[in-house]
Amino acid sequence: MPDASLLFRTFNEIGIIAQLAQTRFEAVMPTGMTLAQFTVLNHLVRLGGPKSPLAMANAFQVTKATMSSTLTRMEAKKLVSVIPNPKDARGKLVDVTEAGRTIRETCIKAIEPDLKRWSINLKLSDMEVLVGQLAVLRLYLDKDRANR
């Protein structure tokens, strides 16, 4: 399979970029803030309203166990509120707190210089193409996973 090495290189590049981007992000964040936690804050602020842990786990492609772990820490830091779902006693509803909104703003400001520099140095037209291709690949892998 001469094509295997192409796929392998692709996933390898993707893995390294994910690693570099995440590490850089967390290096400039306020102490204790992680990409996973920021992603939760961002999701709740942008999409609004309370969400169930499972819905967020699905949105971020992580397991519910992972989401449970992250939310426990976020609730301890009072970045989110977690209440029982009144419509379903099995479920919970998570929402961002005022403290969470404030920290999200701080995070966005902290990463801004990097984003600005990257925007200047990377060809944005190329990035448009890239993100489109990545979306195709991501959708395929997700579908493939479900049907395997």
Next chain:
Amino acid sequence: MPDASLLFRTFNEIGIIAQLAQTRFEAVMPTGMTLAQFTVLNHLVRLGGPKSPLAMANAFQVTKATMSSTLTRMEAKKLVSVIPNPKDARGKLVDVTEAGRTIRETCIKAIEPDLKRWSINLKLSDMEVLVGQLAVLRLYLDKDRANR
């Protein structure tokens, strides 16, 4: 003006794909084998000869602490041999064992059906373009990190 959301979406896609690919890889691996460990085996087999832990850490863009952790487990499983560097008493030399070579082959066979299916369903010409763009992005981020 700098389109932060475009960069954000790009890194988000990359993070999700890295996650999906790694999880799938480890799901089909022999018990206990991880992507990190396979990567070490592959590196030693393909490039040959003993390598220092630090050199591999740099090659994979992880910290030496991470490499130390992974190598400890691999040595315990006898997938690699680790000896002191006779030229430098601070350093070590890592090489793959026969057991490591054998397991690497098993891993490659295990992921083959996935690679084959993906090769069939993904447009390989698109993948060629994609991997090229990813390489550009990765090189930029790596350079940017060093010079920041």
Next chain:
DNA sequence: ACTATATAGTTAGATATCGAACTTAAGGAG
């Protein structure tokens, strides 16, 4: 209504990962 199955979350145990602090060894400046 009862029972079987499905769903939402948690917990346990494992690996990978980071940064920071530490140990030991090498190399260079006086």
Next chain:
DNA sequence: CTCCTTAAGTTCGATATCTAACTATATAGT
């Protein structure tokens, strides 16, 4: 030769992540 700085690895404590097993609740089939 001694001292200071750099370099290679390890250790520690933390987070994220997975799978597997568990609890509790909801829903469906008979």
